[in-house]
Amino acid sequence: MTQHDDIEDILFDLVEDGQLSAQAVADAIARYPEHTNAITDFAAAWQSHRDDNVEIYAPLPAPDLSRLWNSQAAGIDPFEGKDPFELRDIAARCDLSMNIMVKFAERLLKATSIPMLLIRRLADELKVPPGTLLDYLDQQQAIGASDFRSDGNPVVGQKQTFADAVRSSSMSDERKEKWLSLSE
Incomplete structure (x- = not known):
């Protein structure tokens, strides 16, 4: 060169x-x-x-993906105000199942396990910079008062890798293979 x-x-x-x-x-x-x-x-x-x-x-x-994390955007929820129909349409345009889209919205996936191609596509669909989406996904999952009913304290579970979410999804084998090849 x-x-x-x-x-x-x-x-x-x-x-x-x-x-x-x-x-x-x-x-x-x-x-x-x-x-x-x-x-x-x-x-x-x-x-x-x-x-x-x-x-x-x-x-x-x-x-080095660290430049994509934008600390100024830590309080922004890119899914805020999106109704289930909008989420379904976004999931379809990103070639995802609705159950994986819900895992994105609820911050149940490890941000570092998600293919950058999907981060960019999803951020574009949500009309936010990729760094804002990554910051949101990197935060702890939220437990709302209406989601929790028990005498004990709530316990936040472990986040799932994107590949594990794909494997356990209802997507076709062809779509699963596509996303697994990009994430592993």
């Missing part, structure tokens, strides 16, 4: 042969650390538009 200053030249070199290997991405990040975010964003976009039947793509190096 030739040394470049312009990010467009760097990205062009990455895909010069029509492929985008994990090693080429890692090398570009090591060579141009000031462009890490642009390189990983480009690589994620490239991989999300690939033909899923092609087996030649190696997994990309895990990007």
